Amino acid sequence: MINNLLLFLDDSPTPFHATGNLVTQLESAEFKHWEGEQDNGRYYETHNDSSLIAWQGAEAAKSQGFKMVGAHTDSPCLKVKPNAIIKKNGYLQLGVEVYGAVLQHSWFDRDLALAGRISGIGKNGNIASELINIRHSIGIIPSLAIHLSREANKNNSVNAQHHLPVLVSSEDSHSSVAEILLQYSKSKLAKITDFELSFYDHQGSSLTGLNQELITSARLDNLLSCYIGSSALIASPANSPALLVCTDHEEVGSASTSGAAGPFLANTLRRLGGGQLASDQLLQNSLLASADNAHALHPNYAEKHDDNHGPKLNAGPVIKINANQRYATNSETSAAFRAACTKAKVPVQTFVTRSDVSCGSTIGPITATELGIPTVDVGVPQLAMHSIRETAGVKDCEYMLKALIAFYDS
Numbered sequence: 001m002i003n004n005l006l007l008f009l010d011d012s013p014t015p016f017h018a019t020g021n022l023v024t025q026l027e028s029a030e031f032k033h034w035e036g037e038q039d040n041g042r043y044y045e046t047h048n049d050s051s052l053i054a055w056q057g058a059e060a061a062k063s064q065g066f067k068m069v070g071a072h073t074d075s076p077c078l079k080v081k082p083n084a085i086i087k088k089n090g091y092l093q094l095g096v097e098v099y100g101a102v103l104q105h106s107w108f109d110r111d112l113a114l115a116g117r118i119s120g121i122g123k124n125g126n127i128a129s130e131l132i133n134i135r136h137s138i139g140i141i142p143s144l145a146i147h148l149s150r151e152a153n154k155n156n157s158v159n160a161q162h163h164l165p166v167l168v169s170s171e172d173s174h175s176s177v178a179e180i181l182l183q184y185s186k187s188k189l190a191k192i193t194d195f196e197l198s199f200y201d202h203q204g205s206s207l208t209g210l211n212q213e214l215i216t217s218a219r220l221d222n223l224l225s226c227y228i229g230s231s232a233l234i235a236s237p238a239n240s241p242a243l244l245v246c247t248d249h250e251e252v253g254s255a256s257t258s259g260a261a262g263p264f265l266a267n268t269l270r271r272l273g274g275g276q277l278a279s280d281q282l283l284q285n286s287l288l289a290s291a292d293n294a295h296a297l298h299p300n301y302a303e304k305h306d307d308n309h310g311p312k313l314n315a316g317p318v319i320k321i322n323a324n325q326r327y328a329t330n331s332e333t334s335a336a337f338r339a340a341c342t343k344a345k346v347p348v349q350t351f352v353t354r355s356d357v358s359c360g361s362t363i364g365p366i367t368a369t370e371l372g373i374p375t376v377d378v379g380v381p382q383l384a385m386h387s388i389r390e391t392a393g394v395k396d397c398e399y400m401l402k403a404l405i406a407f408y409d410s
Contacts, residue, residue, distance in 0.1 A: 001397070050074075057240055071225035076251050114132075168180075200219075205218070212394070213395065224392060245367075289337060290363050295311070315381070318348075339410065343406040346400075
């Protein structure tokens with residue numbers, strides 16, 4: 001599973017690519033694109049090319065409810081602005097917009113590749129789109145030399161407007177982003193007019209540690225949960241009413257047509273249930289595990305954690321709890337996930353933030369609020385969340401897979 005996970009991480013630089021790769025994984029397990037069938041088969045559907053819902057056992061779910069796993073396909077990154085070309089002092093740069101809570105200093109001095117969705121006019125004259133992935137290093141954000149900023153190690157502040165434009169050439173010969181992209185278009189669009197492009201770390205994922213027990217990669221938050229959730233759904237018994245939902249835009253609040261606050265999941269459940277009343281009854285019997293990575297105890301900053309709630313790497317999945325409802329876990333939903341971990345014979349940990357530190361959130365509270373579904377927030381522990389390169393434990397990925405298989409079959 002781990003080697004396939006690494007391949008998935010490397011091949012999924014954007015939510016569009018992640019969703020496409022999840023579809024490929026599901027179709028290899030005989031999931032079919034849903035055309036309105038009402039049976040216990042295995043199906044999926046997508047929205048905006050960046051969000052996905054997959055399920056099995058829809059007929060059985062009408063009386064038993066679904067066991068659901070939720071994750072998100074997006075990660076903090078730098079997105080190319082529409083009019084991105086910057087020509088300054090003989091250099092060519094691309095202006096970027098910060099997407100989500102990026103750990104900005106981690107993006108300096110990294111080889112950056114570029115990927116996303118491009119749209120425009122096809123050769124037949126119709127509006128067309130395609131995914132693009134420029135897999136070689138195309139740019140870099142150079143740091144300012146220490147000799148020119150003697151206080152850099154004391155003051156590491158970044159101004160996103162001035163300091164994050166990506167250097168792509170020492171010659172200012174190009175006039176538009178579309179001109180750069182045309183040479184990489186597979187379908188050779190007649191004209192590229194619009195795009196949704198993100199820079200990403202060209203360095204691939206890898207195993208590290210004395211015993212190769214750690215995974216280092218971009219986008220572990222939250223592609224780990226997407227891939228493990230999909231793998232668990234595929235591995236779960238075919239007669240189990242089980243559903244996976246992976247939505248976009250979590251890192252910016254989920255308020256979009258393809259985000260957790262949008263209608264994608266509710267509309268799908270309404271159609272599966274056969275109407276509003278039936279879907280309401282289905283939801284009352286369902287349970288959602290919102291799977292989004294948790295903050296592992298950092299050995300160099302242990303004081304940032306509550307002494308009794310600092311999860312360790314390779315010590316098991318984490319149940320996340322917050323009294324102010326930044327996580328949706330309650331005692332009943334927590335007990336249900338603990339039971340699944342016991343059934344799977346995997347350890348389980350608990351995370352609560354320090355009382356004097358604010359807490360992030362997930363799709364869990366949003367989905368619970370929108371649909372009224374009982375929810376538990378869980379996740380694989382990781383270090384360096386929202387950095388260009390994050391760290392998690394190999395065993396934790398294996399533990400979470402076993403736990404989610406048991407959860408689906410509980």
